[in-house]
Amino acid sequence: MSDYWRNKFEGRTEGGHRYRSEQWFKKSVQEHLFHIGEQANRQNVLVDIGCGAAELTVYYAPFFKKIYGFDFSSSMLQAAQKRVDSFNIDNIELIQGDACDFAEKIKTADIIISTQVVQFLSYEQLGRHLDESLKILNPKGSIFIFWIIDPKTEWLWDIGYLSDNKIGLPQLILRLLFRQKQIISRKLQRKPGTTELGYSHAKEKIKAICSSKNLEVEFSNALYLEYRYNASIKRKA
Numbered sequence: 001m002s003d004y005w006r007n008k009f010e011g012r013t014e015g016g017h018r019y020r021s022e023q024w025f026k027k028s029v030q031e032h033l034f035h036i037g038e039q040a041n042r043q044n045v046l047v048d049i050g051c052g053a054a055e056l057t058v059y060y061a062p063f064f065k066k067i068y069g070f071d072f073s074s075s076m077l078q079a080a081q082k083r084v085d086s087f088n089i090d091n092i093e094l095i096q097g098d099a100c101d102f103a104e105k106i107k108t109a110d111i112i113i114s115t116q117v118v119q120f121l122s123y124e125q126l127g128r129h130l131d132e133s134l135k136i137l138n139p140k141g142s143i144f145i146f147w148i149i150d151p152k153t154e155w156l157w158d159i160g161y162l163s164d165n166k167i168g169l170p171q172l173i174l175r176l177l178f179r180q181k182q183i184i185s186r187k188l189q190r191k192p193g194t195t196e197l198g199y200s201h202a203k204e205k206i207k208a209i210c211s212s213k214n215l216e217v218e219f220s221n222a223l224y225l226e227y228r229y230n231a232s233i234k235r236k237a
């Protein structure tokens, strides 16, 4: 079952952003840097888990001493290396690794981020990702999980209710029924996640997982994505 997402991303060379423009990538990183705040500085090491093709990673480079980009997909990492080279960046190192098993490959991190990645982790795997992160995270370091899919709004997005176009009630009902059919057939086929976008994660469950690991978490809405939110996580004082 866990190979499902690995297979999905093997051969892919882009992260599947809503817009594929450099402006969008830059804006997204600016949103994330806002949350990282003063911890984005040239003394700190950033780890980008599930960095994909480094579409965003390259824009963090000027703000950190060193960046490690991890991804389990070799095709994504090849695309990432090409992009890093084309930007002439020398402080990004790309490493093949799993979000639940990467700590042995680096010594310490000040900031650990992931963007559109935990949607490919179950709650149990998310817990393991946090355990792994804590092995290398500096005592005052932070974990930022960006763009988590919110189960409260994901379905509204999926049926088109949150789109800019007006959609009538009958069409919304039809789309809702179609979605339910898709979800059931996905379950019968034993595919992970709610849809091909992956799992959605409830804030209260993430809070409970963090609390069980003596971590505190703060949530914020994603700036540009209506059905997603961010989690800023650090050790309890």
Ligand SMILES: C[S@@+](CC[C@H](N)C(=O)[O-])C[C@H]1O[C@@H](n2cnc3c(N)ncnc32)[C@H](O)[C@@H]1O
Pocket (backbone or CB within 6 Å): 005, 009, 014, 015, 016, 049, 050, 051, 052, 053, 054, 055, 056, 070, 071, 072, 073, 076, 097, 098, 099, 100, 114, 115, 116, 117, 120
């Ligand atoms: C939707 S893409 C996002 C890429 C990048 N973070 C971005 O925003 O441009 C998800 C990435 O996470 C990677 N990924 C998914 N699950 C992973 C896991 N368990 N371990 C490592 N990488 C993973 C995929 O290979 C893919 O490159």
